[in-house]
Amino acid sequence: MEDFSEFVGLSRPTVSKYFNDPSSVRKKTRDAIEEALKKSGFRPNIFAVNLNRRRSNIIGVVIPNSTDPFYMALTRRIEIIANEAGFLAFLLSSDGRPEREDNAIKTFKSMNVAGAIIAPLGVRSRQMTLEQLGESIPLVYVDSPIDDTSAFVGTDNRQSFGLIVDYLCRSGEPPCYFGMPEVNTNAATRRSAYQEAMERLNFEPRIVPIADSKTWDFERFAFEEANLLLENPDRLPSRTILCANDRLAFGVIAAAWQKGLKVGHGAEYDLRVAGHDDHPLSQYACPPITTVAQNYNEIGRLAIELLLRKLSEAEDPAPGKDQILLKSDLMLRRSA
Numbered sequence: 001m002e003d004f005s006e007f008v009g010l011s012r013p014t015v016s017k018y019f020n021d022p023s024s025v026r027k028k029t030r031d032a033i034e035e036a037l038k039k040s041g042f043r044p045n046i047f048a049v050n051l052n053r054r055r056s057n058i059i060g061v062v063i064p065n066s067t068d069p070f071y072m073a074l075t076r077r078i079e080i081i082a083n084e085a086g087f088l089a090f091l092l093s094s095d096g097r098p099e100r101e102d103n104a105i106k107t108f109k110s111m112n113v114a115g116a117i118i119a120p121l122g123v124r125s126r127q128m129t130l131e132q133l134g135e136s137i138p139l140v141y142v143d144s145p146i147d148d149t150s151a152f153v154g155t156d157n158r159q160s161f162g163l164i165v166d167y168l169c170r171s172g173e174p175p176c177y178f179g180m181p182e183v184n185t186n187a188a189t190r191r192s193a194y195q196e197a198m199e200r201l202n203f204e205p206r207i208v209p210i211a212d213s214k215t216w217d218f219e220r221f222a223f224e225e226a227n228l229l230l231e232n233p234d235r236l237p238s239r240t241i242l243c244a245n246d247r248l249a250f251g252v253i254a255a256a257w258q259k260g261l262k263v264g265h266g267a268e269y270d271l272r273v274a275g276h277d278d279h280p281l282s283q284y285a286c287p288p289i290t291t292v293a294q295n296y297n298e299i300g301r302l303a304i305e306l307l308l309r310k311l312s313e314a315e316d317p318a319p320g321k322d323q324i325l326l327k328s329d330l331m332l333r334r335s336a
Helices: 002-008 012-020 027-040 046-051 069-084 098-111 127-136 157-171 186-200 218-229 246-258 296-313
Strands: 058-063 088-093 115-118 139-142 152-155 176-178 240-243 272-274 291-293 323-326 329-331
Touching: 002 012, 002 027, 012 027, 058 069, 058 098, 069 088, 069 296, 088 098, 098 127, 115 296, 127 139, 139 296, 152 296, 157 186, 157 240, 157 272, 157 291, 157 329, 176 186, 176 218, 218 246, 240 246, 246 272, 296 323
Parallel strands: 058 088, 058 115, 115 139, 139 152, 152 323, 176 240, 240 272
Antiparallel strands: 291 329
């Protein structure tokens, strides 16, 4: 910065003022700095600059899986809106491992981030670490909350499972439930939402027994579990299987195909399989998967807007209590 200030012929405070807010300096000064930037190729170290600020312009984002289409769509929306508001979204993946989630949070502290959006590992999260971070900066959770009071934006699982359970019960045999590994609070929340929906319709909930696992490889997990289950299809609680998410449904459908069972809606089919989330590939599965659609883009938009609102309310805001639950839409396809 010293060298660049000398190159442009201005004081270091003036140059620093420009990099903090270009509109804060006169147009003549701004033009001179921008012309010098073109000639010199100089760029300030944004992380070093932010360390010296009371509140930086960096927003931290932690997700459990950077290859999952849900999180990819979510973070893309967050990045776009953050950039429009003058913030840099810095993304880290916990890769489903609590120690990496811990490291991501420590990294954000060292970077002096202004706030953070976190898709926590839930039951495996180091909750104390998250609570300590929330004492210093505003946090917004997405996908699964860590408690009932933290700021959260996600899907209303009770509404979405009520929607698909009602359809499956009206259109054929009431569904049994194929749950997800206990990787976050969605596992318990979605199982409970299924049970409530079945009881509301005066049907007995029927949960498929699955292995105790913490894997995020949902497709492989469901394929292996369904292979064991379908060795004797007569032991199935129901010929209609509702999966906790579409990635599980991919595995169940693949296992059914391997066993020579036909998945679809009608008397000529052996099984009906439905999912949840409307994974981008669900409509291209064989057969296309009946599911309920989460609004990925809207979750991302509301999460970053909620965080930006918290940042504008006070320099050191208290942890938020905003809870935004979005409704889902039923997507009827050939699998059920």
